[in-house]
Amino acid sequence: MAGSEFQLIQSYFSDPEQVERSDLILGIGDDCAIVSPKEQTHLAFSIDTLNSGVHFPHNTSAQAIAYKALAANLSDLAAMGAEPAWFTLSLTLPGDDKWDDEFREQWLKQFSQSLFSLAGEHNIQLIGGDTTRGSLSVTIQVCGYLEQGKSLKRSGAQVDDIIAVTGELGAASVGLDIVLGKKSAQYKSLSDDAKQQAVHALNYPQARIKEGLYLKEVAHSALDLSDGLLSDLGHILKASDVGAELQLEQLPLASALSCLDKQQAWEKAMTGGDDYELCFTLSEKAWLKTKQQFPHFVAIGKITAEKDLRLLEADGQEYKINAKGYDHFG
């Protein structure tokens, strides 16, 4: 940890009200943090960086940046069926005129409050960090507990598995269009409330931790949807050496897509990024049980032995997609 920024870390990231885990031995303030992992468990690690102007528009609020950076990482833990434990934060802040002492202080206050609020919800504790000068960027690494031998990998999908998702698709992608002022003609009929909801979905994604902990008992494979359903499902198919059929009429379309025609809505739901729902596969029997527990989960297709990904309309016709995969907005 760089000593020169010690005070910055001390004042904003040593929140006395944050989670205090009993498996933490030494927190922020030394060369390393020390934890005492529970015996007989595995640990899951994930690291993600969000850069201003690439992963979020430059005018995004400090609250939203903090929330999204942690939520995106928590979502990776959820996708493995892991229980959140600790995280580290590396924060790079600009040194230009806009970022004077007052602005920086205000920004850090909003950022840290939002971060600790979400961390508290998931009982995950900030144990260390680094703050540097440069282009605005947030890197978070999370670590969580996994039951030995019970993890949700991408590679376990089996032929005839049901493919399902934990919630609606496409809202965040509409939110991004709205924030960037793109395709405004398309969204003219959306109410202001609906627009706000879409922007909220973009900035405050929900990490499906509880769902992942349940799914690790029953699902064969899973991942979280960050780059768009088609692109992400492709990883499961490749890792599992299988194919899939998706039933387009079954896609759970976010209400923000109601202003689009059917085909536009399908494409948005399949290629829009930042949904952070889980996509998983499991046996039909396990699916029926799961659907009772989580009625809002939606089956959208089946794993096939044939190794391509086919998109089917209600009449069984194959649908050819126009949109390209999502590759950040920059």
Added chain:
Amino acid sequence: MAGSEFQLIQSYFSDPEQVERSDLILGIGDDCAIVSPKEQTHLAFSIDTLNSGVHFPHNTSAQAIAYKALAANLSDLAAMGAEPAWFTLSLTLPGDDKWDDEFREQWLKQFSQSLFSLAGEHNIQLIGGDTTRGSLSVTIQVCGYLEQGKSLKRSGAQVDDIIAVTGELGAASVGLDIVLGKKSAQYKSLSDDAKQQAVHALNYPQARIKEGLYLKEVAHSALDLSDGLLSDLGHILKASDVGAELQLEQLPLASALSCLDKQQAWEKAMTGGDDYELCFTLSEKAWLKTKQQFPHFVAIGKITAEKDLRLLEADGQEYKINAKGYDHFG
């Protein structure tokens, strides 16, 4: 892990020749990496970010950037007495004209070779990562094993402890001046070899892992010298609620300081950053034993009950320093 950069990670960071640890369950390529920690141990975590133009000059080679980013993190493990185990990497690469496909490929090849070479020396394995577009920046988080109850904290220094360091001070700071073309009149009498050695000390710091593993048995406190002796020793004094006396004539001055007058050399050795030697405190008895094991370690002073930091010349006169603490070169 962002899916869109999957291929980049696959091709450069899945080196089949890298370390293969038996405590790794699942490496790069899923939402999280999974490890199975040894029982009855603690884990130490540290995260550090190096930004181009702040922590290293823009013209630094890919090899040096990779080496230094990992070494600086390993040094934090060394400073706790930890044994390296796994690390994650978040790499942000520019998208401007200079960084065309050919340049990027060459850069990544050099970066990854240097990274894996150092990782191999310390038996630490890359288990996950993220690659994004933006200003050149490298964030590494390391994780290592600690014997339960045996860690080298900053807070354990005791009155009458010997203060010692694991090696010479000041070379990296001279190297930085040379790279930046600063104070060239001062360094005119240095041979080209000596200049190259100083630049090498800046770019390829040595993490004192072996030394830290030994010191955790005998030292009361320790940290690694990244910001400069005075600034870093200050953290030990503050955390331990003690003071110190340093004997300036005992400072182990790097040979690159030979071109400076005595006072300039002292100040460089005390305020120059990037040494990455360990500074530690221990009883006189433990020191005598330690010095037999590591004859090149050097005692430089004593911990005092009086809470200030006094710099003493050979005749016992107090020396007043001119230079300010190190706060990166940017």
